[in-house]
Amino acid sequence: AQSVTQLGSHVSVSEGALVLLRCNYSSSVPPYLFWYVQYPNQGLQLLLKYTTGATLVKGINGFEAEFKKSETSFHLTKPSAHMSDAAEYFCAVIGASGSRLTFGEGTQLTVNP
Amino acid sequence: KAGVTQTPRYLIKTRGQQVTLSCSPISGHRSVSWYQQTPGQGLQFLFEYFSETQRNKGNFPGRFSGRQFSNSRSEMNVSTLELGDSALYLCASSEGLAGGYEQYFGPGTRLTVT
Numbered sequence: 001a002q003s004v005t006q007l008g009s010h011v012s013v014s015e016g017a018l019v020l021l022r023c024n025y026s027s028s029v030p031p032y033l034f035w036y037v038q039y040p041n042q043g044l045q046l047l048l049k050y051t052t053g054a055t056l057v058k059g060i061n062g063f064e065a066e067f068k069k070s071e072t073s074f075h076l077t078k079p080s081a082h083m084s085d086a087a088e089y090f091c092a093v094i095g096a097s098g099s100r101l102t103f104g105e106g107t108q109l110t111v112n113p
Numbered sequence: 114k115a116g117v118t119q120t121p122r123y124l125i126k127t128r129g130q131q132v133t134l135s136c137s138p139i140s141g142h143r144s145v146s147w148y149q150q151t152p153g154q155g156l157q158f159l160f161e162y163f164s165e166t167q168r169n170k171g172n173f174p175g176r177f178s179g180r181q182f183s184n185s186r187s188e189m190n191v192s193t194l195e196l197g198d199s200a201l202y203l204c205a206s207s208e209g210l211a212g213g214y215e216q217y218f219g220p221g222t223r224l225t226v227t
Contacts, residue, residue, distance in 0.1 A: 032212040043117075043203055043218035051213045090156065094212035099144065100169050101205075101216060103156035 002027040002095030006104035014112050019063075019078040021107050023091030026072065032094040033074045034101065035065055039087045047089075050074065061085070086111045114140055117206050117219035125225045131192040134222045138185050138206030144168075145187040146216060147179060150201040159202075162187055163210050191224075199226045 007022040025031055032051050036044040048059025055067040065076045074091060091104040118137045126132050138145050146169075147159040158171040162181035179189040185206075191198055201223050205216040 036218075041220075041223075043220045044205075045218070046215055049215060092156075099161060099207070099210045099212050099214070099216075100146070100158045100171070101148070101156075102158070105155050 002031060002093045002102050004091045004093050004102060004104040006089075006091050006107050008107055009105060010108045010110070012110040012112060013081045015083055016080050019076070019081045019085065019109065021076040021089050021091075021109065023065075023074045023076065023104060024072050025074060025091075025093045027093055027095035033065075033067060034092040034094075035059065035063070035074075035076050036090045036092060036103075037087050038090065038106075044090065047076070081109075081111045083111050083113065085109060117204055117217055119202075119204050119219040119222050121222060122220065123223045123225075125227060126194050127227055128194055128196060130194050131190060132194060132224060133188055133190045134202055134204075134224070136187045136189075136204030136206075136219060138187070138204075139217055142206035142208055142217075143185055144207045144210055144214070145181055145185065146205045146207075147187070147189050148203045148205065149173075150203060150221070151199070156203075159189065161210075168210060194226045196226050198224065200224060 003026045034049045035047040048057045050067045058064045092101045120135045144163045146161040161169040165181045176192045181187045201221045203221045204219045207214040207216045
C-alpha cells in the first residue's frame with residue numbers, strides 16, 4: 001500500500017524567505033505524486049503533480065517540487081514566500097490503487113511579515 | 114468551465130438522522146471521488162464512481178454509501194449519523210480513472226452532527 005509522510009505539521013517562515021515543505025512517500029509501484037493547497041473554508045487546489053518524465057516539476061504560484069526516487073522524496077519549494085502563501089499544504093500519492101489519492105497529514109504554513 | 118460544485122455547503126444534523134450530499138462534477142468529467150476531512154483523521158478516501166459504477170471504496174462502514182447518475186452527478190448518503198461523522202466532505206472530479214488524471218476538488222460540505 002502507498003503512503004506519504006509530511007515532516008513538520010507546522011512550518012513558519014518570514015516573508016521573502018525560502019519555503020521548504022517535506023514529503024516522503026512509500027509506494028510499491030512507480031507513483032504519481034501531488035501537492036495540494038487548502039485555504040480556510042475551501043476545498044483543495046492542485047499546485048503541481050509528478051507522473052512521469054522530468055523530475056523537477058513546476059506548479060502554480062511559483063512553487064516547484066523535485067521527485068527523488070533514491071530518497072523517496074517529493075519536497076515542495078518556493079524561493080520567496082508571500083503572505084498569500086499562508087495555508088495548509090498536502091502531499092498525496094496515487095500508487096497501486098489506481099486513482100485513489102492517499103494524503104499526508106498536512107503542513108500548516110505560516111508566513112510572518 | 115464551471116468548477117466542481119457541492120450542495121449544501123453547510124449542514125447541521127442530529128445523531129441518528131441521515132443526510133444526503135450532492136456533487137456536480139466539471140462538465141465532461143466522468144469520475145467522481147469523495148473524501149472525508151477531519152482534524153483527527155485527516156483526509157480519507159470514501160469511494161469513487163465512474164460511469165455510474167463504484168470502482169473503488171475506502172475503509173468506511175456501510176452507513177456511508179453513494180451513487181452516480183448518468184449525467185455524472187453524484188450523491189453520497191450517510192445513515193444513522195454519529196457525532197464522529199462531523200467533517201468536511203470533499204468531492205473531486207476527473208476525466209478518467211487512471212492516476213495521471215488531475216482531480217479537481219469542490220469547496221466541500223461542512224457537516225455538523227449534534
